[in-house]
Amino acid sequence: MTVARQRGQTPVAASVGDTPSGGSTVLAHPKILIEDVMFEYPDPRSDARLRALDGVTIRVRKNEFFCVLGPSGCGKSTLLYLIAGLQRPTQGRILVDGTPVKGPGADRGLVFQEYALLPWRTVRENVGLGLKIRGAPQAERDAIARAFIELIGLRGFEDKFPHELSGGMRQRVAVARTLANSPQVALMDEPFAAVDAQTRTTLQEELTRIWSQTKVTVFFVTHNVDEAIFLGDRVLVMTPRPGRVQGIVTVNVPREERQWATLERDPRFVGLRSQLNEMIRQSAVPADGHRDH
Amino acid sequence: MAIAITSTVLSRPARFAARHPSLTTILKNVGPFVPLLALWQVLVWLRVSPPSFLPAPASLVPAFTSLAERSNLFGQLSLTVYRVAAAAAIGLGAGVLLGAAVGTSRTLYTSLRGIIDYLQAVGEIGWLPLFIIWSGFNDRTIILTVAYTIFFPVFYGTVSGLLTVPKTLSDSVLTLGGGRWHVLREVLLPGALPAIITGLRVGMGFGWRTVILAEMLVAQAGLGVLMFQARSFFRVDWVLVGMVLSGMLWLLTDRFVLLPLEAHTIQHWGIQVVEA
Numbered sequence: 001m002t003v004a005r006q007r008g009q010t011p012v013a014a015s016v017g018d019t020p021s022g023g024s025t026v027l028a029h030p031k032i033l034i035e036d037v038m039f040e041y042p043d044p045r046s047d048a049r050l051r052a053l054d055g056v057t058i059r060v061r062k063n064e065f066f067c068v069l070g071p072s073g074c075g076k077s078t079l080l081y082l083i084a085g086l087q088r089p090t091q092g093r094i095l096v097d098g099t100p101v102k103g104p105g106a107d108r109g110l111v112f113q114e115y116a117l118l119p120w121r122t123v124r125e126n127v128g129l130g131l132k133i134r135g136a137p138q139a140e141r142d143a144i145a146r147a148f149i150e151l152i153g154l155r156g157f158e159d160k161f162p163h164e165l166s167g168g169m170r171q172r173v174a175v176a177r178t179l180a181n182s183p184q185v186a187l188m189d190e191p192f193a194a195v196d197a198q199t200r201t202t203l204q205e206e207l208t209r210i211w212s213q214t215k216v217t218v219f220f221v222t223h224n225v226d227e228a229i230f231l232g233d234r235v236l237v238m239t240p241r242p243g244r245v246q247g248i249v250t251v252n253v254p255r256e257e258r259q260w261a262t263l264e265r266d267p268r269f270v271g272l273r274s275q276l277n278e279m280i281r282q283s284a285v286p287a288d289g290h291r292d293h
Numbered sequence: 294m295a296i297a298i299t300s301t302v303l304s305r306p307a308r309f310a311a312r313h314p315s316l317t318t319i320l321k322n323v324g325p326f327v328p329l330l331a332l333w334q335v336l337v338w339l340r341v342s343p344p345s346f347l348p349a350p351a352s353l354v355p356a357f358t359s360l361a362e363r364s365n366l367f368g369q370l371s372l373t374v375y376r377v378a379a380a381a382a383i384g385l386g387a388g389v390l391l392g393a394a395v396g397t398s399r400t401l402y403t404s405l406r407g408i409i410d411y412l413q414a415v416g417e418i419g420w421l422p423l424f425i426i427w428s429g430f431n432d433r434t435i436i437l438t439v440a441y442t443i444f445f446p447v448f449y450g451t452v453s454g455l456l457t458v459p460k461t462l463s464d465s466v467l468t469l470g471g472g473r474w475h476v477l478r479e480v481l482l483p484g485a486l487p488a489i490i491t492g493l494r495v496g497m498g499f500g501w502r503t504v505i506l507a508e509m510l511v512a513q514a515g516l517g518v519l520m521f522q523a524r525s526f527f528r529v530d531w532v533l534v535g536m537v538l539s540g541m542l543w544l545l546t547d548r549f550v551l552l553p554l555e556a557h558t559i560q561h562w563g564i565q566v567v568e569a
Contacts, residue, residue, distance in 0.1 A: 084468050106470025116461040120483045120558075129479070130469035181469050 029098065030059035031217045032066075032083060032185060037092035039078055052078045054242040056092070065211060065218045067232030069225060069276060071284075075243030076221040077113070080187045083219060084110045096185060106134060109183035113190045115174045117162040123149060123173050124158040130181025148176040151210055168199035175207065179214055188220045192227065201260045204230050208258070225280070229272050230258055237276060239283040246283040249275060322548070348530045353537065356530035364519060370538065373516040377504050377546075380436045381497055384443025388496070389489060392451025397481065402452075409448065417441040417503055425511060435507045435515075442503040443496035450492020454485025487558050494551045501543045516542075 039053040052075035060066045070076045081087045082094055085104040094101045096108060109130070117126050125132075128145035136144075149158055152172040162170055171191050178186055192200045204227060211218055222228050228235045229251055237246040253268050263269050310317040330350050337349045348356070360366060395401045395409070417438045428434045462480045471479065508517025516539055523531035 084464075086464050086467065104464075104467035104470075106468075108468065110465070110468040112461050112465060114459075114461060116459070116465040118462060118465075118479065118483070120486075129466070133466065133469050133471040133475050133479070177465075177469070187468075 031062040031064065031097065032058070032060040032219065033095040033098075034058040034079070034083070035093050035095070037079075037082065037089045037094060039075065039082065039087070040090045051242040053082075053089075054244050056243065056245055058236060058245065060217060060219060061233075063215045063217055065208075065220065065231055065233045067228040067235045068219070068221045068238060069228045069235055069280070070221075070223065070238030070243060071240050071280070072223060074238045074240050076238055077189050079243070080110060080189050080219065080221055083185070084108050084187055086110075106130060106181055107184040109178035109181055109186050111171075111174050111178045111186065111188040111191045113193055115162070115167075115170045117170055117173055117177070119162050122159050122161055123154060123165070126162070126173055127176045127180050129177060134181075144180050148180040151213070152176045152206065166199075168195045168203060171195060171203060172206070175210070179210065179216065182214075183216060185217045185219060188218065190222050193222070193224075200227070205260070207231065208255070212255070225273055225276050226264075228276070229253070229269060230260070230263065235272075235276060237279040237283060247279050249279070322544075345527070346529060348533065352530055353534055356528070357534050360519070360523075360531050360534055366519075369515055369519050370542065372514055373504055373508065374542065376432065376435050376508075376515065377439060377497065377500055380439030380500055380504070381443055381493070383436065383440040384496055384500070385447055385489075385493055387440070388444045388447025388492065389451050392448045392485075392489075393455065393477070393482070395448075396452040396455030396485070397477070409445075413445045418506065421507065421510060430511050430513070432512075434511050435504065438507045438511075439500045439504045443493070443500045446492040446496035446499065447489060448492070450488040450490075450495075451485055454488025454492075455481050457488070458484030487555065490551070490555045490558060494547065494555065497546070497551065498543065501539070501546075505539055 035057055037053055037056045038051065040049045040051050042048075043050050056079065058066075068076050068079065078087065082089050083096070083101065085101045085108065101108075118129065121129065124142065124145050127148050128136075128141040131141045131144060146158070149155060152175065154169060154172060154176075157165065157169065162173070165173065171194070175188075175191065192203050195203065208231060218231075220228075220231055222231075232251050234248055234250050236248045238244065239246050249272065251272060253263070253266060253272075257263070257266070333350050337344070337347060341347065344352075391405075391409075395405050420441060421434075421438055424434045424437050428437065458481055462484065463476045466476050466479050504515075505517040505520070508515040509521040512518050516535055520532050520535035520539075523529075523535065
């Protein structure tokens with residue numbers, strides 16, 4: 001199945017520097033450009049302001065599967081909310097296709113950690129929700145929803161409500177709902193964190209398959225090292241709060257060789273895993289000895 | 294197979310309940326009335342007061358027939374039901390509209406909550422003299438009074454329903470390209486619906502009592518008028534028939550209209566609205 005993608009935005013000539021970001025890649029026209037972003041929010045328990053992100057610069061290529069790895073509370077979810085336009089950076093800017101993000105929009109879909117399916121809508125209606133919002137006729141909506149429900153292997157569950165599904169099935173529906181809306185960028189917030197280990201590996205394989213068919217740019221946040229290697233073209237490691245870029249690693253295992261059955265014994269996979277774990281360990285050590293938090 | 298197992302495990306009443314679900318529901322609802330009637334009958338036998346003050350339960354049957362013969366009983370009841378229904382429509386509409394405004398706007402929430410709490414404390418009976426002066430002794434006054442009663446539980450249900458809808462649901466609609474209107478239509482109103490319907494149930498329960506009182510004070514016809522006139526004839530049995538009818542009508546409305554409506558929405562909403 002192929003998903004038609006016609007929403008072409010003309011990139012505004014943006015002042016994108018050619019400085020390498022963390023890794024070694026030079027990207028003149030990134031799909032997503034996060035430039036020197038800082039984010040602070042008021043502490044609900046005091047007058048102080050808490051800094052979740054600091055000096056974050058990231059360039060994500062078109063059609064890339066980009067993974068962000070970091071401990072809980074390092075601001076990686078905040079980063080997604082900023083790209084989605086649900087929150088504004090305190091400093092710095094975010095551009096998608098060269099256009100500054102001003103607010104939420106259909107070009108940047110978000111898959112929430114806790115699914116966020118509408119409990120009063122069936123699987124079919126949830127998957128077709130984005131198309132409904134954008135005024136697509138019923139027949140088109142149903143056809144696209146059917147194709148995506150097929151793609152996630154939930155045929156026969158079209159008329160079920162979310163509470164009648166397992167956690168893994170709900171997350172599949174949530175992914176389908178985002179992708180059925182044919183976004184330019186799919187943002188994913190630890191979508192498989194709440195499902196059991198077996199379901200998670202299945203979902204990861206399915207997501208790779210669906211991504212290869214839709215070729216959407218994916219910005220995937222996780223705290224699971226193996227998951228990041230399995231899914232990502234590149235993996236970014238974030239420091240604990242305030243979140244900074246610790247480094248970026250390119251996954252040198254070809255897609256066709258990424259199967260859980262063999263991958264865990266692959267020396268390249270083992271090497272990447274220890275490299276990333278080492279980066280996470282280093283990031284946890286305060287650089288200057290007296291970092292606040 | 295499964296049936297064979299359950300029937301050996303279940304107790305005798307449980308087996309009966311499994312075989313006759315609707316009959317069991319009726320028994321469960323009607324059953325508790327039996328000791329109440331028995332107590333009443335015992336009080337009559339003990340002659341705690343003369344029969345003209347406290348007639349026997351069985352005497353309500355002839356009282357009902359005589360009342361039905363003398364008055365247009367069905368017409369009176371319909372009039373009362375119509376007043377409550379009209380008031381419910383107004384109270385529901387106003388409660389949801391104002392509740393939606395207050396529940397979605399922080400400014401309106403902080404500025405209007407106080408005055409609405411205040412108006413609820415004043416109460417519909419406090420307004421009744423003014424409504425009579427402004428509108429007269431007519432249907433409009435009664436409907437307005439009952440609508441006032443129904444408004445508040447609907448309003449509070451709407452506000453609390455809106456405030457408990459998870460924010461991620463609204464965010465998900467925004468990231469699918471929706472605007473404020475889509476958030477309201479697709480997330481906030483359906484999310485608040487169970488609380489709105491519960492508010493309507495509570496409100497109509499209060500409204501049903503208010504309509505009897507308002508009719509006694511304002512109307513020329515209706516169930517409340519019937520009961521009040523029975524008092525002037527010193528027909529305690531007719532007053533009691535009115536009380537029984539009023540209670541039964543409310544129970545029927547609640548069990549056959551409002552409760553199924555509530556159950557239907559909650560069933561579609563799942564056991565819990567907030568997904569874990």
